[in-house]
Amino acid sequence: MIFIGFIFSAFYLFKPKPITLSFLPYFGKDSLVINKNYFSEIISDSVSIQSLRFYLSDINLIKNGRIIYQVKNQHNLIDISQKLQVKLFTKSELEFDSIQFDIGVDSLSQVSGAMGGDLDPMKGMYWSWQSGYINFKLEGKSNICNTRNHVFQFHIGGYIFPYNTIQHIILPVQNKTNINIKLNIKKMLSQIDLKNVNQIMSPSEKSVEISKQYANFFSIE
Amino acid sequence: MKFKITLISLILFVSAITIKKGFQLKYPDYFPKPTYDLKKNILTKETIALGRTLFYDPILSKNNTISCASCHSSFNAFAHTDHSLSHGIDDLIGTRNAPALMNLAWQKLFMWDGAINHLDMQALAPINHPKEMGESINHIIDKLNKTAPYPTLFKKAFRDTIITGEKILKALSQFQLCLISAESKYDQVKKNKKQFSDQENRGYILFKKNCNFCHTEPLFSNFTFANNGLAIDTTLNDFGRWQVTKKSEDSLMFKIPSLRNLSYTYPYMHDGRFNTINQVINHYIKGIKQSANLAPELKKGILLSSNEKTDLIAFLITLNDSAFVFNRNFAYPK
Known part of the structure; x- marks a missing residue:
């Protein structure tokens, strides 16, 4: 019994800390x-943000261009007011030089019917009138927006060519157990003509353009 | 001891098989394989029963007045008879005719424009639409949690009482997947149980020559999209598939409906503009509006004498399936 307990505790001790x-x-x-x-x-003018949510999927850790750790079939809904962290449970300590991930839901999952967890339509990230997940949602206010209550709403989605908005991101990072990824909303908004472009809520050329813009402003702290 | 272990493992084995197998959809051998992935939503009697209860319950609408069955009545093969355009909460009128619900396991895209990419997700559209049910899935979950017998029904179906969007949608799918129409006279003939009359046989030959390329046997649709030469109704300006794909070649394309149960599902076309089968056939004979993306088979119209028209209708009537329409298992649950 003691022996079994010893093996278990040893296993626990040598298990690497998860990467956050x-x-x-x-x-x-x-x-x-x-x-x-x-x-x-x-x-x-002033800008305030009311909500920021996006799907994080297909996380890969890379060493010399090769995938050494992979999280498959998992979609995490990152939400500024609820969840900003994801833990990666690796089997051993890993050396890596970059991280890759997608912002959005892959096209196979988009057509796979009702799913639970973060992909449940009750999470408010699904378009009911034309099937598809919203990959990235940013809502806020600015006086420059000539809309009701000066709101701007960017619901960016679309999975069918030519309006595919899933974005693949690669960032260099060295063997850390805490990987902090910054997303600069100010820089993202500076690329958008907020006075004229402030309501995007369906797959379109504009959605694709905006998805490319936010993809540029993820960086390692 | 040994006997006990064998017995237990035998029980486990048998129960594992029964659980995995679940409820089997029954359909004729001349039907293709269902396109719906039944492995991702294993049918059970309890979940089907829950889906049926939800389908008939106005609790899914904002003011608890409209259920799925309001526009999809079992007596009309789950279409909305007598209304060219269907109406929802507060007597608001939409822009399209509610289609019949049958043989849904063989369809990939839903709605007249194919905007919905999976049967599971289809129910969300009328639930959210301000002119249909005007409700949100989250508010429905709140209501169901407080309304007996739903927590019990969900427990029976999913083995826990937590109600989620996924479970509601999957239960609704399970009931709708059971809506299989395969007992019409046409089916009896296919199963060698009955024979067509001479007139029906003549109609069948005309059908195969003129209609089958879009309304393909045995489901009587290939479930793709086509421009069938309808002039646009400028009070609606509905461009169909174009509204989803934004491709000009998809303008005025609509989903090809199945012809099964056609006598029960009038009026016809996406906007319910025709009240009778006769009007529909007359459209194909002399009403086709030419355009660049008109279905190529319709470029010259369909040539039929008045006798041939009568023969064709005689065949089409054999697609009515009264056993489906009056199936008590599909009606309002009592």
Whole structure:
């Protein structure tokens, strides 16, 4: 009995710590706080963010261009007000030089019917009138938007060519157990003509353009 | 001891098989394989019963007045008879005719424009539509949690009481997957139980020559999209498939409906513009509007004498399946 207990504790001791992947939303140099007013020089007006959610999927750790660790068939709904971390449970300590992941839901899962967990349509990331997941959702306010209550809404989705919005991201990172990935919303918004483009809620050329813009502003802290 | 172990493993083995097998869909051997992946949603009697209860319950709508069955009545092969355009909560009228629900396990895209990519996800569209049920899946979950016997029904179906969007949608799918129509006179003939009359036989030959390329046997649709030469109704400006794909070649393309149960499912076409089968056939004989993406088979219209028209209708009537329409297992649960 003692022997079994010893094996178990040894196993536990040698099991590597999970790698924690944390998403850190920023507005310029500041940590992004929900509903807080920030100033954007580009539009010379204030901006506040009410919600930021996106699907994180297909995470790979890479060493010399080869995949050494892979999370398959798992979609994590990252939400600024609920969940910003994902843990990777590796079997042994790994050496890696970069991380890859997708922002969005892959095209096979998009057509696979009702699913649970983070993909359950009750999570509010599914378009009911035209099937498909919203890959990335950003909602906020700015006086520059000539809309009701000055809101802007970017619901970015679409999985069928030519409006495929899933984005593949590769970032260099060295063997860390805590990987912090910044997403700079200020830089993303600076690429968008917010006065004229503020309501995107269906697959279109604009959705594809915006998906490319936010994909550019993920970086390792 | 040995006997006990054998017995236990035998019980486990048998129960594993029965659980995995679940409830089997019954369909004739001349039907193709279902396109719905039944391994991802194993049918059980309890889940089908839950889906049926949900299908008939107006609790799925915002003001608890409209159920799925409001526009998909079993007596009309789950279509909405007498209404060219279907109506939802507060007597609001939509822009399309509610299609019949049958043989859904063989269909991949749903709605007249194919905007829905899976049977499971289909129910979300009418639930959310402001002119249909005007409700959200999350609010439905709240209501179901507080309404007997739903927590018990969910427990029976899924072995726990936690109600989720996935479970609601899968239960609705399970009931709808059971809606198989395969007992019409046409089917009896296929099964060598009955014979066509001479007139029906003549109609069958005309059907195969003129209609089968889109309304393909034995499901009587190939479930693709086509422009069948309908002039656009400018009060609706419904461009069909184009609204989903935004490709000009898809303009005015609509999903080809099955012809099964056609006598029960009037009016016809996506906007319910024709009330009788006669009007529909007349459209194909002399009403086709030419356009670039018109179905090539319709470029010259369909040539039929008035006798041939009568023969064709005689065949089409054999696609009515009263055993399906009056099946008590599909009706309002009592």
